[in-house]
Amino acid sequence: MSENEKYLLKVEHLKQYFPVRRGFKTIPLKAVDDISFSVKPGETLGLVGESGCGKTTVGRTLLRLYQPTAGRIVFDGDVLFDSGEQYDENGKVVLGADGKPVIGNKVDVNMLPYRKQMQMVFQDPYSSLNPRMTVEDIIGEPLDVHKLYRSRDERREKILGLMELVGLNAEHAMRYAHEFSGGQRQRIGIARALAVNPKFIVCDEPVSALDVSIQAQVVNMFEELQEKLGVAYLFIAHDLLVVHHISDRIAVMYLGKMMELADADELNENPIHPYTLSLLSAVPIPDPETARKSKRIVLEGDVPSPLNMPTGCPFRTRCRYATEQCAKEMPQLTDRGNGHFVACFNK
Amino acid sequence: MGQENNYILEVKDLHTSFFTDTGEVQAVNGISFNLEAGKTLGIVGESGSGKSVTAYSIMQILAETGRITGGEVRFHGEDITKWNKKQMQKFRGAKCSIIFQDPMTSLNPVFTIGSQLTEAILLHTDNNKKQAKERAIEMLTLVGVNEPESRMKQHPHELSGGMRQRVMIAMALACEPDILIADEPTTALDVTIQAQILELMQDLQKKLGMTIIMVTHDLGVIASMCDEILVMYGGRVCERGTADAIFYHPAHEYTKGLLRSIPKADNMNEKLIPIGGTPINLLQMPEGCAFCPRCDAAMKICLKEKPQEFRVGETHIASCWMNIKELYEAQEGERV
Ligand SMILES: Nc1ncnc2c1ncn2[C@@H]1O[C@H](COP(=O)(O)OP(=O)(O)O)[C@@H](O)[C@H]1O
Ligand SMILES: Nc1ncnc2c1ncn2[C@@H]1O[C@H](COP(=O)(O)OP(=O)(O)O)[C@@H](O)[C@H]1O
Ligand code: SF4
Ligand SMILES: [Mg+2]
Ligand SMILES: [Mg+2]
Numbered sequence: 081m082s083e084n085e086k087y088l089l090k091v092e093h094l095k096q097y098f099p100v101r102r103g104f105k106t107i108p109l110k111a112v113d114d115i116s117f118s119v120k121p122g123e124t125l126g127l128v129g130e131s132g133c134g135k136t137t138v139g140r141t142l143l144r145l146y147q148p149t150a151g152r153i154v155f156d157g158d159v160l161f162d163s164g165e166q167y168d169e170n171g172k173v174v175l176g177a178d179g180k181p182v183i184g185n186k187v188d189v190n191m192l193p194y195r196k197q198m199q200m201v202f203q204d205p206y207s208s209l210n211p212r213m214t215v216e217d218i219i220g221e222p223l224d225v226h227k228l229y230r231s232r233d234e235r236r237e238k239i240l241g242l243m244e245l246v247g248l249n250a251e252h253a254m255r256y257a258h259e260f261s262g263g264q265r266q267r268i269g270i271a272r273a274l275a276v277n278p279k280f281i282v283c284d285e286p287v288s289a290l291d292v293s294i295q296a297q298v299v300n301m302f303e304e305l306q307e308k309l310g311v312a313y314l315f316i317a318h319d320l321l322v323v324h325h326i327s328d329r330i331a332v333m334y335l336g337k338m339m340e341l342a343d344a345d346e347l348n349e350n351p352i353h354p355y356t357l358s359l360l361s362a363v364p365i366p367d368p369e370t371a372r373k374s375k376r377i378v379l380e381g382d383v384p385s386p387l388n389m390p391t392g393c394p395f396r397t398r399c400r401y402a403t404e405q406c407a408k409e410m411p412q413l414t415d416r417g418n419g420h421f422v423a424c425f426n427k
Numbered sequence: 428m429g430q431e432n433n434y435i436l437e438v439k440d441l442h443t444s445f446f447t448d449t450g451e452v453q454a455v456n457g458i459s460f461n462l463e464a465g466k467t468l469g470i471v472g473e474s475g476s477g478k479s480v481t482a483y484s485i486m487q488i489l490a491e492t493g494r495i496t497g498g499e500v501r502f503h504g505e506d507i508t509k510w511n512k513k514q515m516q517k518f519r520g521a522k523c524s525i526i527f528q529d530p531m532t533s534l535n536p537v538f539t540i541g542s543q544l545t546e547a548i549l550l551h552t553d554n555n556k557k558q559a560k561e562r563a564i565e566m567l568t569l570v571g572v573n574e575p576e577s578r579m580k581q582h583p584h585e586l587s588g589g590m591r592q593r594v595m596i597a598m599a600l601a602c603e604p605d606i607l608i609a610d611e612p613t614t615a616l617d618v619t620i621q622a623q624i625l626e627l628m629q630d631l632q633k634k635l636g637m638t639i640i641m642v643t644h645d646l647g648v649i650a651s652m653c654d655e656i657l658v659m660y661g662g663r664v665c666e667r668g669t670a671d672a673i674f675y676h677p678a679h680e681y682t683k684g685l686l687r688s689i690p691k692a693d694n695m696n697e698k699l700i701p702i703g704g705t706p707i708n709l710l711q712m713p714e715g716c717a718f719c720p721r722c723d724a725a726m727k728i729c730l731k732e733k734p735q736e737f738r739v740g741e742t743h744i745a746s747c748w749m750n751i752k753e754l755y756e757a758q759e760g761e762r763v
Contacts, residue, residue, distance in 0.1 A: 130617040130620075291473040291474055291644065292473060292644060292685060293473055294705075295688070295689075296689070296701035300699055303698070318618065320618065321689070324695055325699065344695075345696075348695075359619060364618075364621070364651040365647055366674070366686075368674050369671075370650075371650045376622045376625075378619075378623055379622070382590075382620065
């Protein structure tokens with residue numbers, strides 16, 4: 081992506097390691113390992129990959145629910161975090177004469193003012209909302225925290241406005257969260273996220289727990305809110321058809337690394353990375369004719385443990401195109417034209 | 428008992444209820460279908476529509492408060508709802524097995540894979556211990572568990588989700604059942620692992636010639652696995668027919684709505700068309716069609732009368748008044 085293209089969020093070489101105890105040693109679990117991407121204002125970037133690949137960690141790190149291990153996060157023109165490493169054009173860390181990375185300007189801002197602009201919606205509408213709070217108080221809480229009203233009346237007006245926005249009946253304001261169905265709880269969750277008028281929302285599997293017939297209602301709501309408010313989403317989900325439907329672009333992760341990133345239609349029609357290919361071919365298509373014709377590329381085995389990360393390209397242990405080079409180094413994410421990025425030596 | 432047809436299983440007007448403190452929950456309310464040996468039947472519907480209870484009723488493994496209150500389940504022509512405990516135990520061991528969404532429902536965390544598999548085989552066959560152990564290893568190999576000998580010594584928690592699912596399938600198939608019921612077997616798995624398990628089930632079906640009942644809410648899984656489909660809503664059958672009939676010529680408004688609401692190749696850049704309203708509450712069943720409160724096409728008759736089964740194709744049946752819409756509108760005038 082060209083440097084001057086407009087983006088809302090830019091992430092560079094982001095790493096999120098968790099210290100894990102193994103016997104007497106503490107070793108790093110590399111949940112997110114050197115990924116870069118950007119999100120444009122008002123767009124939806126889908127994020128897919130098998131469970132344990134680091135999708136949730138990416139979302140939570142962006143919102144600074146974790147302290148990033150390394151990398152740089154730029155939001156709406158402001159650098160929120162920078163660990164100071166410099167990178168050359170091949171994506172390698174620039175080393176000084178002493179063989180250690182050259183460290184430039186470090187940045188680590190206070191996130192409180194940015195919390196208003198970056199929000200999160202969770203998978204489980206059952207556990208992410210306090211069942212003993214009324215809808216009015218759940219949606220009102222962020223308004224209270226950020227002092228976004230001058231009078232009780234204005235508070236109530238805002239809450240009712242938000243409820244209407246997400247298609248909740250105003251009469252339900254005094255009901256408790258546990259009285260609502262899954263789809264309605266997800267609406268409450270998003271009304272709460274929208275209360276502070278954010279520019280960016282991380283949606284972590286927001287429709288995965290919902291019934292098919294309700295899923296469509298909630299997917300439409302996300303799409304309509306974006307049209308109305310211009311909010312950008314990082315949309316994490318494991319249902320690739322839902323992600324394709326809602327996303328402008330899609331990023332594919334495997335074991336903490338970014339494997340492919342492209343326009344949503346382009347990724348689905350012309351997937352290049354071997355991992356994306358097998359992921360897409362595994363999706364059962366709701367059409368018997370297509371199902372009879374298509375052959376699944378069945379991936380052998382499971383995702384390896386991130387504590388046992390293969391050297392080089394982490395996908396090589398399940399990849400049918402793997403060569404010697406794949407075991408030696410991780411391929412860089414390179415532009416194959418039209419903003420279609422792929423990290424693979426052989427495809 | 429006479430056996431003029433090829434049906435391995437015939438379910439006739441099955442009713443199952445739970446008797447709870449708040450009253451009788453009619454979870455399955457008049458389900459009928461026939462299933463030919465070697466075929467795969469898919470049961471699809473949203474959660475709470477009675478898919479699992481239908482499956483559990485066939486096997487008679489209902490919760491204590493649950494009871495079959497009417498209808499028949501014929502296995503090779505014999506009504507097994509009349510069978511005693513011992514006969515049913517034998518049925519469950521050797522004729523019909525079930526696998527669940529959560530493998531830990533069937534696996535015991537404190538015993539090794541090997542001891543559980545061998546135990547199941549000893550219980551349901553006249554194998555001796557050595558034979559049973561060999562058979563267990565053979566089954567693990569069959570379902571694609573690598574290094575089966577060393578897996579035999581492991582406990583369930585030492586295996587990944589996909590591996591546990593395979594072990595559960597091995598356990599279910601150890602006695603070569605005629606029918607395998609799979610209740611959302613891949614719902615908790617990643618698509619890649621789901622593909623492995625579905626591929627495995629199709630392979631085993633070819634090899635062993637078994638009949639499969641696939642219970643799922645996933646229309647993709649249904650389309651890629653099933654010959655016949657039963658669409659359920661509120662404990663009733665909306666529609667049943669071949670996969671092609673259901674997907675290409677749906678004749679119940681709920682099925683049509685379901686197909687419109689999912690993302691697929693041809694609606695990626697259009698708005699999805701959701702089914703409105705909220706899922707059904709079995710304790711407040713509408714008088715007429717169960718789907719009526721959420722149906723955009725509902726007519727007056729839908730409010731009042733439970734739709735009968737209309738035959739819309741040779742093997743295609745739908746319980747929806749829309750199938751006589753012209754006739755009805757000619758007599759009654761406008762819609763609601
Ligand atoms: N707080 C944490 N501490 C240690 N390990 C973690 C933590 N959060 C996530 N992980 C590990 O990081 C990896 C990525 O997890 P996650 O981001 O939740 O993946 P996904 O959302 O793609 O399923 C997993 O191996 C997970 O076990
Ligand atoms: N043990 C039980 N006691 C009372 N009601 C039950 C019990 N099991 C199931 N039900 C009810 O029966 C209905 C159908 O349930 P089920 O067959 O599990 O649905 P599905 O498998 O389609 O999601 C549900 O409304 C559920 O509440
Ligand atoms: S880099 Fe190598 S191992 Fe990785 S996906 Fe490409 S071919 Fe396969
Ligand atoms: Mg996650
Ligand atoms: Mg069920």
